Amino acid sequence: MAELTPNERARRLAAGAGADRLPCVPIVGNTAARVIGCRVRELRYDAALLANAQVAAYREFGYDNIRIFTDLYTSAEAMGAKVYAPADETAYLALPAIQEPGQIDTLRPADPQRDGILPLQLEALRRALDAVGDEVPVTAALTGPFTVASFLVGAETLTRLVLRAPSAARRLCDVALETTLRLAAAIMDSGGTPSLTDAMSSSTVISPRTFEQFSLPGLRTLVEYIHGRGKKVTLHICGKTQPIWPLMVATGADCLSLDNDASLATAKTAVGDRVKLMGNVHPAAVMLQGTPLTVRAAVREVVAAAGDSPKGLIVASGCSLPTETPFENIRAMLDAVREIGFPVNRENLPETHALAGKIPNSKFQVNRNTQIPNSKPTLNYPGAPRHPFTEGELAHARKFAVREESTRTHTNPFPTCSRVSDSPSVKGWPRSGRGSSAFDAAAHETPNHPGAAGEGAV
Amino acid sequence: MSNANNNEEAQLHAALADDVVAMDETNSVGHANEIVARQFDAYAAIDQGLVEGMNRVGKLFEQEEYFIPELLLSSDAMYAALDVLKPHIRRADGDHKPKVVFGVVEGDTHDIGKNLVKIMADSSGYEVIDLGRDVPPQKFVDEAVAVGASCIAISTLMTTTMDAMAEVVTILQKLNLREKFKVIVGGGPISPAFAEKIGADGYAPSAPTAVKLLNKLLAPPASA
Numbered sequence A: 001m002a003e004l005t006p007n008e009r010a011r012r013l014a015a016g017a018g019a020d021r022l023p024c025v026p027i028v029g030n031t032a033a034r035v036i037g038c039r040v041r042e043l044r045y046d047a048a049l050l051a052n053a054q055v056a057a058y059r060e061f062g063y064d065n066i067r068i069f070t071d072l073y074t075s076a077e078a079m080g081a082k083v084y085a086p087a088d089e090t091a092y093l094a095l096p097a098i099q100e101p102g103q104i105d106t107l108r109p110a111d112p113q114r115d116g117i118l119p120l121q122l123e124a125l126r127r128a129l130d131a132v133g134d135e136v137p138v139t140a141a142l143t144g145p146f147t148v149a150s151f152l153v154g155a156e157t158l159t160r161l162v163l164r165a166p167s168a169a170r171r172l173c174d175v176a177l178e179t180t181l182r183l184a185a186a187i188m189d190s191g192g193t194p195s196l197t198d199a200m201s202s203s204t205v206i207s208p209r210t211f212e213q214f215s216l217p218g219l220r221t222l223v224e225y226i227h228g229r230g231k232k233v234t235l236h237i238c239g240k241t242q243p244i245w246p247l248m249v250a251t252g253a254d255c256l257s258l259d260n261d262a263s264l265a266t267a268k269t270a271v272g273d274r275v276k277l278m279g280n281v282h283p284a285a286v287m288l289q290g291t292p293l294t295v296r297a298a299v300r301e302v303v304a305a306a307g308d309s310p311k312g313l314i315v316a317s318g319c320s321l322p323t324e325t326p327f328e329n330i331r332a333m334l335d336a337v338r339e340i341g342f343p344v345n346r347e348n349l350p351e352t353h354a355l356a357g358k359i360p361n362s363k364f365q366v367n368r369n370t371q372i373p374n375s376k377p378t379l380n381y382p383g384a385p386r387h388p389f390t391e392g393e394l395a396h397a398r399k400f401a402v403r404e405e406s407t408r409t410h411t412n413p414f415p416t417c418s419r420v421s422d423s424p425s426v427k428g429w430p431r432s433g434r435g436s437s438a439f440d441a442a443a444h445e446t447p448n449h450p451g452a453a454g455e456g457a458v
Numbered sequence B: 001m002s003n004a005n006n007n008e009e010a011q012l013h014a015a016l017a018d019d020v021v022a023m024d025e026t027n028s029v030g031h032a033n034e035i036v037a038r039q040f041d042a043y044a045a046i047d048q049g050l051v052e053g054m055n056r057v058g059k060l061f062e063q064e065e066y067f068i069p070e071l072l073l074s075s076d077a078m079y080a081a082l083d084v085l086k087p088h089i090r091r092a093d094g095d096h097k098p099k100v101v102f103g104v105v106e107g108d109t110h111d112i113g114k115n116l117v118k119i120m121a122d123s124s125g126y127e128v129i130d131l132g133r134d135v136p137p138q139k140f141v142d143e144a145v146a147v148g149a150s151c152i153a154i155s156t157l158m159t160t161t162m163d164a165m166a167e168v169v170t171i172l173q174k175l176n177l178r179e180k181f182k183v184i185v186g187g188g189p190i191s192p193a194f195a196e197k198i199g200a201d202g203y204a205p206s207a208p209t210a211v212k213l214l215n216k217l218l219a220p221p222a223s224a
Helices: A007-012 A032-038 A040-045 A048-061 A074-078 A102-104 A118-131 A143-155 A155-164 A166-189 A208-228 A242-250 A264-271 A283-288 A293-307 A329-338 A352-356 A391-407 B003-021 B025-037 B042-062 B068-088 B111-121 B137-147 B159-174 B192-197 B207-217
Strands: A067-068 A080-083 A092-095 A138-143 A193-197 A232-238 A257-258 A278-282 A311-318 B099-104 B126-131 B149-154 B182-186
Touching: A032 A040, A032 A048, A032 A232, A032 B099, A040 A048, A040 B003, A048 A067, A048 A118, A048 A143, A048 A329, A067 A118, A074 A138, A074 A143, A074 A166, A102 A166, A118 A138, A118 A166, A138 A166, A143 A166, A143 A208, A143 B003, A155 A208, A155 B068, A166 A193, A166 A208, A193 A208, A208 A242, A208 A257, A232 A242, A242 A257, A257 A264, A257 A311, A264 A278, A264 A293, A278 A283, A278 A293, A283 A293, A283 B192, A293 A311, A293 A329, A311 A329, A311 B182, B003 B025, B003 B042, B003 B068, B025 B042, B025 B068, B042 B068, B042 B111, B042 B126, B042 B207, B068 B111, B099 B111, B099 B137, B099 B207, B111 B126, B111 B149, B111 B207, B137 B149, B149 B159, B149 B207, B159 B182, B182 B192, B182 B207
Parallel strands: A067 A138, A138 A193, A193 A232, A232 A257, A257 A278, A278 A311, B099 B126, B099 B149, B149 B182
Antiparallel strands: A080 A092
């Protein structure tokens, strides 16, 4: 079969009509600067250049999804956080928007058409869509509310707040959610699809219980809103995620993008019948430091682990590629996927038992024999969930909470969560998207420091 | 000292450990004050109370019962009690804690990981010299020389700054100082292979394992 365009491939795979190969997305971020020979910082402050670079990288490698992305800080920056952008490296957070929790109520949701570099990201999205939107999906990175909240007040402060002052943490997550909802609306108004990325929600950082109380509600609201406008959405969380897979499914996301800390074979068994999986070649150890041979071997392991996942697999890097990832390694990833073809010929792939030792022995093991009941209850979050999940998954999710409870010697520091979507600021969110009567964005400085660009990997 | 006193002292040690595990700063300070008021040995309270508590927290962290927020709050409770007890340590048993110079490498300002390792090392009998974040490679070397450190510990969360880690080793080699210091590296994008490639002495994937690595590389601290 001749090489299909990414849109054709996606359509055919969704229809069960077969395709030339599995979808493949080496998550190219600022590596795009290397493709057109510009500096990383230039991408952050020049919409045309950012679009050109991303389109050129897509044309160079022929992967299945363009993502407009410079760094994780654009939403927080639009709410007052300071970002430092080195000349030729990914930007990073220089200073949170507020220095103490007492200032949370001074924060205002951002206006994506005006604040920080959000207007530039939207313009880059439109330009990329104009150039290649008919052949390849073009998404725009949307940093999750909990992660935005961590950049607004500082990661350490937020992690203390979630245990010590949950109501303050919740107000912070609410205002971050409102910004992300507005940005999601603006992205879809521009014709693109938001791509959710939520580094701080990782189980490397917070407990499944904290995730359930502070990340899940906002993500659910976002996913529901995106679905309401007829788009599907991918949720990426870096680092360890196995303890929260059922909760990630509960967000309603259509595809989970998992980092290299996760075992795709285990994910397939646990949640592969509910969501598409995406992952998870090591961005640094394999893609940056490896050779085309090691990349090929890693791709074959990924496909052997989850190529037969019921809802499908996108072969991808575990996280955004480091800027200096060699082009030959990115090409090798695509070549390896082409070589495997479709349907996946398992005979050529590594034996499953060869992988067994690489699947981490987790205590959050999912029972393969769990019967999924026919009735599909939902969580108690308001709004009609489009993707209700099963009792089995619920029980699995609750197991963590119960286990945590029983092993703690102290009083439970987590009061019952008041759902984020109860908050008046989110209720009645205008479906048309652009702004609301409650809109009252503070006058944020536009960045006057020299430009920059960023890594998705946290 | 009577048996009753011994028993009460042991109970206070256990209470301090529990306070740390329970992230309870108010109680840990209260129990530390009680140690001082009753003129029990402050060093023993730190070692058998606070350090024991942090050890348990480290285990809970490894077992994924505790996560970063819990670890930070436990360390808050530990440090608050430590502030009360420290002035009352009777200095006699020579101060031979191995010194470790810590920092996040230049170009990176993410320091949660480094702070966790610092906390765990601090509570495991190491003297911690914290250079903070965004630290130039040369400064690691200068500080290690200045304080007579046993080990340089470098952290990064970003792939863009990994090369600066290698530069620390290169500078040490250039100055013929490589044998004087152990160098350990850690952080999100770091792998054992990378540590080996740049000629570091070791890599650890988490805060508790970093302390185990220190224990392995350096002579065990006096209290261990």
